[in-house]
Amino acid sequence: MKEFQSESTSDMKSAPGLVPEPITKTDFYFYRDLPELLKPLEELSWNYFWSWNPEGVELFRELDPALWEKCEQNPRLLLEQAGELRLWQKCGDAAYVQRLQQFAQKLNAYVAQTPQELGKMTAESPVAYFCAEYGVHNSLPTYSGGLGILSGDHLKSASDMNVPLVAVGLLYRYGYFRQRISHDGWQEEKYQDVFHSQLALTPVLDEKGERLAVMIHIRGHEVFAQAWLARIGRISLYLLDTNVQQNAEVDQLITGHLYGGSSETRIVQEKVLGIGGVRLLRKLGVSPSVFHLNEGHSAFLTLELAREFLDANPDAEFTDAVANVREQCVFTTHTPVAAGNDTFTTQDLRDCFDANFIASLKISESDFFAFGRVDPDNQGEPFGMTPLAIRMSRSANGVSEKHGEVSRELWLRMLPDGTQPSEVPITHITNGVHAPTWVAPVFQRLYEQRLGENWPELLRDQLTWDISIDSLTNEEIWNAHRKLKKLLIAFIRDRTQTKETGSRETINEHKDTRKLFSPDVLTVGFARRVAAYKRWNLLLTDVDRLLKMVDDKDRPVQFVFAGKAHPQDRGAKKILQDLMTINHDSNWQDRAVFIEDYDQEVARYLVQGVDVWMNVPRRPHEASGTSGMKAAMNGGLNFSILDGWWI
Numbered sequence: 001m002k003e004f005q006s007e008s009t010s011d012m013k014s015a016p017g018l019v020p021e022p023i024t025k026t027d028f029y030f031y032r033d034l035p036e037l038l039k040p041l042e043e044l045s046w047n048y049f050w051s052w053n054p055e056g057v058e059l060f061r062e063l064d065p066a067l068w069e070k071c072e073q074n075p076r077l078l079l080e081q082a083g084e085l086r087l088w089q090k091c092g093d094a095a096y097v098q099r100l101q102q103f104a105q106k107l108n109a110y111v112a113q114t115p116q117e118l119g120k121m122t123a124e125s126p127v128a129y130f131c132a133e134y135g136v137h138n139s140l141p142t143y144s145g146g147l148g149i150l151s152g153d154h155l156k157s158a159s160d161m162n163v164p165l166v167a168v169g170l171l172y173r174y175g176y177f178r179q180r181i182s183h184d185g186w187q188e189e190k191y192q193d194v195f196h197s198q199l200a201l202t203p204v205l206d207e208k209g210e211r212l213a214v215m216i217h218i219r220g221h222e223v224f225a226q227a228w229l230a231r232i233g234r235i236s237l238y239l240l241d242t243n244v245q246q247n248a249e250v251d252q253l254i255t256g257h258l259y260g261g262s263s264e265t266r267i268v269q270e271k272v273l274g275i276g277g278v279r280l281l282r283k284l285g286v287s288p289s290v291f292h293l294n295e296g297h298s299a300f301l302t303l304e305l306a307r308e309f310l311d312a313n314p315d316a317e318f319t320d321a322v323a324n325v326r327e328q329c330v331f332t333t334h335t336p337v338a339a340g341n342d343t344f345t346t347q348d349l350r351d352c353f354d355a356n357f358i359a360s361l362k363i364s365e366s367d368f369f370a371f372g373r374v375d376p377d378n379q380g381e382p383f384g385m386t387p388l389a390i391r392m393s394r395s396a397n398g399v400s401e402k403h404g405e406v407s408r409e410l411w412l413r414m415l416p417d418g419t420q421p422s423e424v425p426i427t428h429i430t431n432g433v434h435a436p437t438w439v440a441p442v443f444q445r446l447y448e449q450r451l452g453e454n455w456p457e458l459l460r461d462q463l464t465w466d467i468s469i470d471s472l473t474n475e476e477i478w479n480a481h482r483k484l485k486k487l488l489i490a491f492i493r494d495r496t497q498t499k500e501t502g503s504r505e506t507i508n509e510h511k512d513t514r515k516l517f518s519p520d521v522l523t524v525g526f527a528r529r530v531a532a533y534k535r536w537n538l539l540l541t542d543v544d545r546l547l548k549m550v551d552d553k554d555r556p557v558q559f560v561f562a563g564k565a566h567p568q569d570r571g572a573k574k575i576l577q578d579l580m581t582i583n584h585d586s587n588w589q590d591r592a593v594f595i596e597d598y599d600q601e602v603a604r605y606l607v608q609g610v611d612v613w614m615n616v617p618r619r620p621h622e623a624s625g626t627s628g629m630k631a632a633m634n635g636g637l638n639f640s641i642l643d644g645w646w647i
């Protein structure tokens, strides 16, 4: 209870308990004397490949199912904490040992393949993918929501398709917050120190075997960032981290919290990501054929590329540098409203970029500031990361057809008067999900049996898929769905059961969960970030009618909710609180639950087990959305507004 702060302060630096201890983490290795036959588990735990292969997940779970849940599906923690007795018991399980060996061979064969050559994109000149968050798996808490899940899925798909790609991001020491709802319905946040956990990250070393670090000029001095490597199948994900001893405490906190702190924290974080990220790739000897800016957070990387170009070409001008950088960069925008795009004041910029850096771009300070404005002449306009990214990229895209259209209108003002929206060079590529991550094992088995081992590949060809999917009978689909629905109900009961201490610590706990939910009742799932445009409150506009639906004798409905509100968004927290007030109705209590701490694990149970996935955004504010895709792949129905991907 104590670690929870009822409200987070806007400036994390002043929050008690969040100042880093003077320890800095140099690696996550620990020695565990695993029995010889179980040694492959060690190797498997260092590559997230296990996480999207049901056999891999099972191997860890089976080692000690209770401990697996306690460790929140973190294999490194599991291996650290597994009891000796349990290890030797599994060692005697010949079938287990055999499956372990087979899966270890599968991983080795998988990573041994050399990447495809796709035009200019080769192993030596890969795509460099930049994003501020990555939702690879819960045990790597470097994501908050949709953007992170998308980039995590992107890496896994690139791995499966064997696309030459390296990824760059940040390691946040306190990650994103863990959520809990107090008795008065108010969201409480807790930040956990990832350095106290076990992460599947290895330190990146230079050729002398020393810790590789990059330097970025921030706040008037050099700040160091060290790099960590996460293995996502065949893909390397590098995460920069300013938590090093050489840095002052306040600079150690630059990579402290994901989307936390003030705009000053954001701009310095984004400088580490963009500029530090390019310097890291150079030190690693990676020469990307293309830089992919996934959302504007990393757009400062284009300035570093311009600086490099001007450094190497003393006769060139800034406009030459822009032309050169544009050839190297592509940009994906994810935000359909102007206010959702990151902007910084002139003061933020001045504090973050010293005169030397700006001079190295061969432009004046005022031209530099103007370069990030929609209207360069409007001195009152802040510096936007999206205008910067659009100017510096050879191609830009939105994340669904509708969002492409909205983006063209949104950024039309950057082009000369009289330009038509259709002429704005922003296209669209609809977001997707990585099927093996989101399809439940029962459905994966069905797809394998009926469509073949390569079912995820068939997904890419509509005609083949349409023909193949018909080989599944309705009965098979229904039976698989029933199993998943029962699993979801068991999960709901488990998550909402009052703790053993007997005291109800949060509003969503039940003393007796046996009455909670029935597999024979239509189950609607609604889980997403609590943001005004997602319209959580739509359901509450007529509570009497809602309660009637829930209580209907012949055709009742039950609801499962989950979602986090941004710590600084009081309006969103109020929406959650309003939802919680219905809890006084006892029928509602049996038929509606809020699962706290929405994350990938919760999402998986929900999208796989509900009958109907509900989404009611205010059109056209849902740039794409992806959760409904996950439900569809598991036989669920979508009940949605014609917005984003769903159109």
Ligand SMILES: *Cc1c(COP(=O)(O)O)cnc(C)c1O
Pocket (backbone or CB within 6 Å): 144, 145, 146, 147, 149, 527, 528, 529, 598, 599, 600, 603, 604, 624, 625, 626, 627, 628, 630
């Ligand atoms: C899939 C997913 C999202 C994105 O889904 P939306 O449709 O944008 O809500 C967000 N958070 C989690 C945990 C997810 O799994």
